Amino acid sequence: MRPIKILVVDDNALVRQLVCAHLKSEPGYAVCEAADGVEAIETIAKSKPDLIVLDLVMPRMDGVQLAAALKNALKNIPVILFTLYDRMALEQNLQLLGISAVVSKTGPIQNLLEEVQRLVPLTRTASA
Numbered sequence: 238m239r240p241i242k243i244l245v246v247d248d249n250a251l252v253r254q255l256v257c258a259h260l261k262s263e264p265g266y267a268v269c270e271a272a273d274g275v276e277a278i279e280t281i282a283k284s285k286p287d288l289i290v291l292d293l294v295m296p297r298m299d300g301v302q303l304a305a306a307l308k309n310a311l312k313n314i315p316v317i318l319f320t321l322y323d324r325m326a327l328e329q330n331l332q333l334l335g336i337s338a339v340v341s342k343t344g345p346i347q348n349l350l351e352e353v354q355r356l357v358p359l360t361r362t363a364s365a
Contacts, residue, residue, distance in 0.1 A: 240267040241357050242284055246277040246303070247292040247319070252342065256290060256319070259346050265359040274298025278306070286314065288357045290349065291336075293320040308335040315356035319349060 243260055245268060247253045257268045269284045271277035273295040281289075289307075293300040304316055315337035338352045 238265070238359070240265055241288065241359065242267050242269065242286040243288050243290060243353065243357075244268075244277065244280055244284060244286040245270045245290045246272075246274065246295070246300070247290075248272050248295040249292070252292070255346070256349065259350060260290075260353065263350065263353075266353075274300070274303035274306070277303055281307070288353060289314060289316045290319050290353070291316055293318060304336055317349065317352050317356065 243266055245253055245256045245260070247256070247270075250272070253270050253272070257270055260266050260268045269280055269286070271280045275297045277289070277291075277298075280286075291300045291303065298306075300318060300320070304318075307314075307316075316335060318336050318339045319342055320339065321342045337356055340349045340352050
């Protein structure tokens with residue numbers, strides 16, 4: 238079974254490192270990272286992730302701009318918005334952009350891991 242590839246996009250290096258470390262500690266995940274939307278587009282082309290964990294506010298290209306740019310190209314790739322902003326206020330508008338879930342950075346990291354597992358269960362890639 239090939240590992241599930243997860244791209245973590247966040248301009249805060251410490252947050253990126255924390256999220257990547259937690260994801261890498263789970264069996265079956267391969268993790269890559271990008272510091273903003275522009276870098277993410279390049280990384281997506283190279284790594285072809287199965288899921289994207291995306292910050293909302295970033296320089297050069299923010300999470301909304303990236304989600305809009307990728308909406309049609311990546312229809313089958315779940316995107317989790319990982320943000321400090323209010324989940325309920327964002328969820329309705331972001332679903333229109335193809336965002337699969339919103340997870341607050343202020344909650345336990347386990348919330349993010351649970352959404353990753355819900356959206357790309359390890360059994361999904363068993364036949365790939």
